[in-house]
Amino acid sequence: MQSWRLIISPPSDGFTNMAVDEAIFKAVSAGTSLPTLRFYTWEPPAVSVGYFQNSLGEVDLAVCRKMGIDVVRRLTGGRAVLHDRELTYSIISPDNVSNFPDNILGTYKIVSSCLVSGLNSIGLNALLTSSVRKAGRDSPSACFTSPSHYEITIDGKKLVGSAQRRGEGAFLQHGSILMEFDREKLEKVLHKTGGLDSVTSISEHSCIDIAGLVSSLVMGFERGLGVSFSEGGMTDEEVALSKQYRKKRYSRPEWNFRRPSETGGIPSKGED
Amino acid sequence: MDFPKELKYHKEHCWVKVEGNRALIGITEHAQEELGDIVYVELPERGSETEQDESFGTVESAKAISELFAPVSGHVVDINNDLADQPELINDDPYESGWMIEIEISDTSELDSLLSAEQYRKYIEEEKG
Numbered sequence: 001m002q003s004w005r006l007i008i009s010p011p012s013d014g015f016t017n018m019a020v021d022e023a024i025f026k027a028v029s030a031g032t033s034l035p036t037l038r039f040y041t042w043e044p045p046a047v048s049v050g051y052f053q054n055s056l057g058e059v060d061l062a063v064c065r066k067m068g069i070d071v072v073r074r075l076t077g078g079r080a081v082l083h084d085r086e087l088t089y090s091i092i093s094p095d096n097v098s099n100f101p102d103n104i105l106g107t108y109k110i111v112s113s114c115l116v117s118g119l120n121s122i123g124l125n126a127l128l129t130s131s132v133r134k135a136g137r138d139s140p141s142a143c144f145t146s147p148s149h150y151e152i153t154i155d156g157k158k159l160v161g162s163a164q165r166r167g168e169g170a171f172l173q174h175g176s177i178l179m180e181f182d183r184e185k186l187e188k189v190l191h192k193t194g195g196l197d198s199v200t201s202i203s204e205h206s207c208i209d210i211a212g213l214v215s216s217l218v219m220g221f222e223r224g225l226g227v228s229f230s231e232g233g234m235t236d237e238e239v240a241l242s243k244q245y246r247k248k249r250y251s252r253p254e255w256n257f258r259r260p261s262e263t264g265g266i267p268s269k270g271e272d
Numbered sequence: 273m274d275f276p277k278e279l280k281y282h283k284e285h286c287w288v289k290v291e292g293n294r295a296l297i298g299i300t301e302h303a304q305e306e307l308g309d310i311v312y313v314e315l316p317e318r319g320s321e322t323e324q325d326e327s328f329g330t331v332e333s334a335k336a337i338s339e340l341f342a343p344v345s346g347h348v349v350d351i352n353n354d355l356a357d358q359p360e361l362i363n364d365d366p367y368e369s370g371w372m373i374e375i376e377i378s379d380t381s382e383l384d385s386l387l388s389a390e391q392y393r394k395y396i397e398e399e400k401g
Binding site: 075104166 | 332337
């Protein structure tokens with residue numbers, strides 16, 4: 001059986017969390033790191049916005065400042081997510097391995113099935129919901145209010161919001177699993193919300209803690225992908241890259257408060 | 273699926289329409305179908321350079337960002353500004369109004385590495401398995 005890497009990161013700020021995901025994505029795409037499943041939490045809480053979103057239009061920055069919430073732009077698509085009392089997963093793999101089909105929706109489906117399997121193992125009645133609803137530009141900001149293809153729901157309410165990036169022979173998919181849902185806070189932080197009645201969280205169905213949830217999800221991924229995970233850390237190369245990405249990209253207002261058309265996209269190789 | 277014979281194709285699913293020393297570039301019908309509804313497009317600036325097999329932009333569809341890889345190297349002389357407001361043109365009309373960039377080709381020998389319509393069709397059939 002193939003052995004892949006599991007990383008359980010200590011709580012970090014949003015800039016570090018996004019820089020680490022990208023560093024692992026680079027290393028996996030270069031073939032210098034094994035496919036990796038990572039779990040992490042955010043300290044302080046942060047709002048992450050999609051690659052093409054304009055943070056200024058999506059997030060109430062004054063409220064965020066007051067509440068001590070950072071704002072960071074992701075490398076992946078989708079809409080805004082408030083990372084507070086939640087668990088984030090990321091799965092990073094070459095796109096030509098037999099465990100995943102080489103396309104967006106096929107990958108969503110496999111990853112979602114792994115998550116559902118893990119959630120079911122702790123008695124949660126999570127389902128993989130196939131939806132054809134269009135994720136258009138004018139939909140509400142919050143990622144959780146826009147069920148897209150292969151969403152994970154409990155009693156018809158969305159539990160996990162995920163997003164993906166593909167390129168350079170690899171993919172990165174990460175997603176947020178709500179432990180507790182603070183509707184009032186989300187409504188304060190994001191300008192446009194809607195459909196929040198159809199959002200749910202782990203605490204509404206189970207009293208499992210984050211460590212227990214992580215263990216069950218790891219088993220779900222092992223079953224679903226037919227691989228075993230060995231817990232490890234980042235390589236020296238990944239640590240160096242993540243520090244660079246944090247400094248030159250994710251901690252900068254030029255990256256976090258502008259859309260790619262205004263910044264010329266991700267920095268060219270020379271700046272990496 | 274339509275793959276016009278007069279175009280050349282890159283394995284990363286872009287098409288190239290060569291006119292003299294210039295080339296129009298877009299993504300194939302197969303690519304737009306795999307991506308699904310495209311909601312945003314990021315293209316290089318006029319005056320920038322593309323390098324064969326390197327990323328020249330991104331598209332967002334189905335909450336995924338996918339990188340676009342240049343079929344040939346060159347100097348970007350024009351970009352399709354309509355795509356900023358109407359990214360759906362790429363899905364609706366990938367070979368005409370959904371074109372993405374026009375470049376001045378810097379090394380015409382790179383064109384030899386591209387596929388014909390028939391070769392590309394076979395390539396994606398094999399890729400699908």
